Amino acid sequence: MFDKLKIAIVYDWIDKWGxxxxxxxxxxxxxxxxxFFTSYYDKDKARWAEGIKINTSFIQKLPDFIRxxxxxxxxxxxxxxxxxxxxxxxxxxxxxxxFAKSIITKPDTVHICYLLTxxxxxxxxxxxxxxxxxxxxxxxxxxxxxxxAAQRSDYIVxxxxxxxERCKKYYKRESEVIYPPFDLDYWNNIKSKxxxxxxxxxxxxxxYFLVVSRLEPYKKVDYVIKTFNKRKDSLxxxxxxxxxxxxxxSAKKNIIFMKNITDExxxxxxxxxxxxxxxxxxxxxxxxxxxQFFGCPIVSYQKGGATETIELEKTGLFFANQSERSxxxxxxxxxxxxxxxxxQYKRIGHLNVEMFDKKVFRNxxxxxxxxxxxxxxxxx
Numbered sequence: 510m511f512d513k514l515k516i517a518i519v520y521d522w523i524d525k526w527g528x529x530x531x532x533x534x535x536x537x538x539x540x541x542x543x544x545f546f547t548s549y550y551d552k553d554k555a556r557w558a559e560g561i562k563i564n565t566s567f568i569q570k571l572p573d574f575i576r577x578x579x580x581x582x583x584x585x586x587x588x589x590x591x592x593x594x595x596x597x598x599x600x601x602x603x604x605x606x607x608f609a610k611s612i613i614t615k616p617d618t619v620h621i622c623y624l625l626t627x628x629x630x631x632x633x634x635x636x637x638x639x640x641x642x643x644x645x646x647x648x649x650x651x652x653x654x655x656x657x658a659a660q661r662s663d664y665i666v667x668x669x670x671x672x673x674e675r676c677k678k679y680y681k682r683e684s685e686v687i688y689p690p691f692d693l694d695y696w697n698n699i700k701s702k703x704x705x706x707x708x709x710x711x712x713x714x715x716x717y718f719l720v721v722s723r724l725e726p727y728k729k730v731d732y733v734i735k736t737f738n739k740r741k742d743s744l745x746x747x748x749x750x751x752x753x754x755x756x757x758x759s760a761k762k763n764i765i766f767m768k769n770i771t772d773e774x775x776x777x778x779x780x781x782x783x784x785x786x787x788x789x790x791x792x793x794x795x796x797x798x799x800x801q802f803f804g805c806p807i808v809s810y811q812k813g814g815a816t817e818t819i820e821l822e823k824t825g826l827f828f829a830n831q832s833e834r835s836x837x838x839x840x841x842x843x844x845x846x847x848x849x850x851x852x853q854y855k856r857i858g859h860l861n862v863e864m865f866d867k868k869v870f871r872n873x874x875x876x877x878x879x880x881x882x883x884x885x886x887x888x889x
Contacts, residue, residue, distance in 0.1 A: 511539075511540060511603075511875075511878075512542070514535070514599040515541045515597060515598045515599050515600075516542065516544075516599065516600045516601070516602070517543060517544050517546055517595055517598045517599065517600075517601045517602070517614055517814070518533070518536050518537070518543050518546070518601075518602050518603075518604065519539065519543070519545070519546045519547065519593070519601060519602070519603040519604065519605070519609045519743070520545065520546075520547050520603075520604045520605065520609055521548060521604075521605055521606060521607050521608050522535060522547055522548050522549055522550075522564065523545070523549070523550045523551065523555045523556060523558050523579075523608045523883060523887065524549065524550070524551035524554050524555055525545045525554055526554075526556075526557055526681040526738070526764055527723070528585060528689065528793070528795030528796070529556070529606075530557055531624060531690070531692070532604060532623070532689050532796065533545075533558075533582070533604060533689065535690045535692075535867055535870065535871070536602065537561055539871055539874070539875070540602075543602075544562045544563075544564060544591050545558070545561055545562065545563045545564065546563075546564045546565075546566075547563060547564075547565060547566070547609075547615075548565070548566050548582075548586060548589045548608065549565050549566065549567065549568045549569040549571075549576055549589065550565050550567045550571075550667070550870075551561050551577075551644060551647065551738060554747065564593070566589035566590070566592060566593065566678055567585075567589060567592070568582060568585050568586070568589050570757050571713060571767075572659045573856050574700040576734055576825075577649075581597075584647075584816075586607070586608040587608065587651075587654060587658075587831075588606040589612060589669070590608050590609055590611045590612050590739060591611060591612070591613055593612055593613075593614075595612060595614045595615070595618055596615055596618070596658055598614070598618050598748060599618060599619065600619045600620075600621070600878070600882065601614055601617070601618060601619070601620045601621070602620075602621050602622075602747070602864065603620065603621075603622045603662065604623045604625065604628060605621065605622065605623070605624065605625060606624075606625040606628065606792075607628045607629075608628075608650070608658075609632075609712055610622045610659055610660035610661065610662055611622070611649075611655075611656055611661060612661070613661065614661070614766070618709065619662050619664075619752050619878075619881070619882050620664075621662060621663065621665075621666060621667070621703035621722045621877075621878065621881070622664070622665045622669075623666050623668070623687075624663035624665050624666065624667045624668065624672055624676055624684060624792075625668055626668075626672050626675060626792040627654050627659070627673070627676060627680060628651075628657075628666060628706065629673045629674075630726060630736055631651055631652050632652070632655075632676070632679045633673070633727075634726075634727045642695040644712060649820065652671055653816045659676075659682065659684070660680070661678075661730050662883070664684075664685075664881055665680075665682055665683075665685075666685050666686070666687050666791045666874075667677075667685035667686050667687075668686075668687070668688065668689050668792060668818055669686060669688060669813075669814040670815075670817055671687055671720070671792065671793075671812075671813050671814050671816075671817065671856060672684075672686075672783075672792050672793070673686050674683075674883070675685050681806060686705045686875045687870060687874055688689060688752060688793065688817075688864075688865050688869075688870065689726050689793055689795060689801075689865070689870065690864075690866070690869075690870035690871065691795070691798045691862055691865040691866055691867060691868045692695060692864065692868030693862070693867070696776075696799070696802050699760070699773055700722060700776065700802075700803070701774050703773055703776050703780065709819045713887070715846075716742065716743065716783055717742070717743035717744060717745050717780055717783065718737070718742055718743070718744050718745070718782060718783050718784055718785075718786055718808075718840075719744070719745050719747070719779070719782035719783075719784070719786065719800075719805070720733055720744065720745070720746045720748070720785070720786050720787075720788070721727070721747045721748060721775070721778075721785065721799075721800075722746075722747075722748045722787075722796070723748050723787075723794045724746075724748050724750030724753045724756055725750045725751060725752060726751075726752060728750070728788070728789045729788040729789045729810075730746065730748075730756060730788060730789075731752070731755075731756060731759070732832060732833050732836065733746075733786055733836065734746075734756055734760050734764060735759075735833050736760055736833045736836050736837060736840075736847075737760075737763060737764055738759075738760065738761045738764070739759075739833075740763070740840075741763065742763065742783075742818045743763050743764070743765075744763065744764045744765075744781070744786075744819065744846065745764075745765055745766075745767060746764065746766045746770060747766075747767045747768065747770060747775065747778065747820075749768045749769070753766070754769075765878065772778055772802055773797070776787070777841040779799060779800050779802075779803035779804075779805040780803045780804060780805065782805050783807065783847070783849075784806045784807060784825070785796070785800040785805050785806070785807045785808070785825075786807075786808050786809075786810050786832060786836070787807060787808070787810060787815055788810055788836065789810060789813075789831075790810060790812045790813035790831075791813045791814045791815050792813065792814050793814035793817075794809075794813070794814040794815045794818055797815055797818045797819055798818060798865055800853075800864050801818070801819075801824050801825075801859075801861055802862045803857065804851070804854045806824060806825050806826075806839060806843070806850045806851065806854070807819050807824060807825030807826075808827075808828065808836075808839050808843050809825055809826075809828075810827070810828060810831055811827030811828060811829055814822075815827075818865070820857060820861055822846060822849075822850065823835045823850065823853055823857045823861075824850070824853075824854065824857060825850070826839060826846070826850075827839070828841060834842060865882040
C-alpha cells in the first residue's frame, strides 16, 4: 500500500543529532521514497541526513546570524511551514515540538502529527526562554497561533503518555501513544564492539556519575553541577548547548565535560558509570533507554516520560523536586541500594528496553496509518 502513496515527512529543523533524529531515520527506513521538508538544513551538523531528499523553506536563504539563532528567526517559522505545498501528497507526517504541525494540507491529504511535545517555550516552560517582559505580547500571539495550528492535522500521535496528557491540556485534543523506536540491533552491535574496552575518563577515580543531555536551560543541568561542586564524587557531563560555557565556568575540578563523542564512547561511559542522572522533565527520555540497555542505573526527576521507562528500585529511582536538596537525598538513597539494583539489571534492564524496540514502533505506526488512512479516504 505505502509504495503507491506519495509521502512527505516534515520536521521543525534538521541541524543536529539526537533522540528525535533517530526517529526521523526510522521513518526514512519505513518510507524510503518519502521526501523531507524542514525550515532549514545544516549539512555539517546533520550528517545523518546525507542521501535524503530534503526540501527547505525560505529560512535556508536567510543570513547565518538569523537562521541559526532561534530568537532572531522565531517570527519566520509560522510563515515558513505554511508556505509549503503538499497538494500532490497522499500522506504527510509532521514530527514536531513546535512549528511543523502548522503545515496546511488539502482535505484529501492525510496529515498525521507525531507530537514530541506541545511547544515547550509557549506552554511548558516559557520563563526558561523569555526573560524580558517585551516578549509577552508576542508570546501571547504565538500561543493563539499555536493552538490553531495544533488543530490542522487529521490525527495526533504522542510519543508518551506524558505528552498525550499535555496535548489534551493545551491543545484540547485526544491522541494515541506510540513510543519512539529503540534500535536493539544497532545497540547490540555497539555492545559487541565495546566488549573489551575500558573507559578512560579524566579522573583519578573510575567511579563517576553521568549526565547525558543538551545543555539548555530547561534541561536543568545547573543544579546537578551545584550538587557535585559540594561532593567528592566525579561527574561526567556529555552534551552541548547554549549553557555550555556557563556550566563549565561554574564547575569544579571533579566535573568534566565531553561532546561530539561516538556512540561507542557513549556506551562505554554508560557501562562504567555508577548511575545516570536525569534532572529534567523529559518528554520521553531516549537516554534512559540507552542507559538501561548498558546496565547503568538511573537517578531521575520524578516527572515526565522517565516515569514511563524506568522501573522504580529495579532500574533506577526518583527524586521529587528539581533542587540540590532533593537530588542529594536521592543520591544518598541510591548508594544504599546500588548493589541490589545492579544485581537485578541483567534480567530486568534488557527486558524493559525490549518493550520499546523499533519493531514495536514500526508495526504500531503502520497499523495506525492503515486503519486511519482507510477511514479518512472513505469519508471523502
